[in-house]
Amino acid sequence: MSYDRVRGMYDILPDEIPWWRLAEEAVREIARRCHYHEVRFPVVEPTELFSRGIGESTDVVTKEMYTFPDRKGRSLTLRPEGTASVARLYLTHGLAAKAPFQKLFYLGPMFRYEKPQKGRNRQFHQYGIEVLGVLDPVVDAEVIGFAWSLMEHLGLGGLRLRLNSIGCSEDRATYREILREFFAPSADRMCADCRRRLLENPLRILDCKEEICQPLIAGAPGSMDSLCPECAGHFAAVRQWLDRLGLRYDIDPRLVRGLDYYTRTVFELVSSDLGAQDTLLGGGRYDDLIEMLGGPPTPGIGFAGGFERLVLALQERGCKPPIERLDLYLVPFGDEGRRAGLALAGTLRKRGVSVDLDVRGRSLRKQLEAANEMNARHVLVLGDEEARTGRGKVKEMDTGVERESSLDVDALITVLGG
C-alpha cells in the first residue's frame, strides 16, 4: 500500500453508510419538525474568527487547529466547530438587523488536530443547531428538548443530560476568583497540570481526573453559588421549563465547557455505551459571542453533536438501519437476451424500480449466486426465448415462487410489487 490515510481521518464504506444515513436523516427530520433551517458555510474561515470566537487560551485554538497561510499570506483555518461560523454568517448577511431571530442547523465535517482514539478523530462530522436573538429561558428548554427528541427518534437509551450554569462573564470572573482562593492553599497537594490551571484557568481544575485532585474538587464551591441574580433567575427558569416539559437532567456543578464563548446555561448529553469519549452532544448559551465578533449584542444558544459517536452508540445499542433491497436482478442470457436486458433495465429504472444486471457474461449459476448474495427481491432470466416471446418468469427470491409475466413494463411492475 503506497498511500496511507491521513492520521485520524477515515473512509466510510458502503457497509457503514446505512447508520450514517439513519443519523443524518434523524437530524434533518427533527429539524424539520422543530422548524430549524439548514445553513451551509465554508470549511475554511479566517483564523481570527476561531481564535477570537472560541478563545485564545482554549485547547482548541492553542493546539488543535489546522491553520495555514493561503497564497497571499492570509491565515486560514479548517473549521474546528460550527458555532463561530454560524455567528459569522449571521453578521455577514446582516441578519441582526434584517431578521434577528433565527433557528438554524448545519451538518458537516470539522477538523481538530488531536490524538485519535475511539470516538475522537481529526476529521469528524457534526450536526448542530443554533437559536439566535432570544434570551428567554424557554429557548434553552427548547434547544435541550431538540436534543432529547433526536435521541428518542433514534431510540437511543443509556443517556444522561448534565446541566449547569456558568453565569455571565462577570459571574465567571468572580467564580474564577472564588476557585483560585479555594484551591490556592492546597496547591502543593494538586497535580502539576492543576497548579498551572490555578493560574491560567481555575475552571479547568474541575475537569481534572487525577486521583490526588479528586478530594479537593469534591469540596469545591459550585459555579451556581456565584451567579448574579439575573443568571440565577435564568437558570431557575430553565430548570422549571425542563421540569414542566418532563425533560430529564442532572445538575452537575462541575460541568465546565472548553470553549470560552459559553455563558449561563451549559449542558452535555452523555452515553453509557461509549468509551472514554462519551459526550454525544454538548452546548450552551453564548450571549456575548455575536458582540465579540463585532455585531450588536445578540444572545444565542445551541449545541453540536458528533456523528461518529452517534453512529457508535447506535451500533452499540444494536440498532439495525433498514436494509435497502434491490427490486430486481436481471439475468440476461444469450445474444438476444443480452440485447434486450439493458433496454429493459433502463425502462424499469425510469419507472423507479431498482434494477441491476450482469455485465460480465457470467454463467447462469454465477449470476443467480450474485443475485442471492446481494439480497435481491426478484430475479428475471431474460434469454433468447423471453426476448422473442415477450414473456418471462419473475422469481421471488425469498420464497422461490415463480410468476409468469409479460415483459411489458407495467405488467412487470405489478408482478414486482406483489
Next chain:
RNA sequence: GGGAGCGUGGCGCAAUGGCUAGCGCACUGGGUUGUGGUCCCAGGGGUUGCGGGUUCGAGCCCCGUCGCUCCUCCCA
C-alpha cells in the same frame, strides 16, 4: 504532550530460533449456458510494517523507526 498494547495475503488468525510461511472467511473459475442459498474441485493473492543487529539459521530474540488501537488530556 504523556502512557500501555499490537503490527503475518483483502479480513480474522496460526507457525518450539530449523523443510517451500500455513488455515478459515472472502475473491475468481469449474462441477451446472435455463434457475440461488448447501456441497465438491481448482486457482490467484505474502518482500511476515520498515531498517539494522545477534545467529550456521529470525515471522519468532535485541535495538531503532514508522503505523495502528486504547487510555490520559481535551472535547463532538
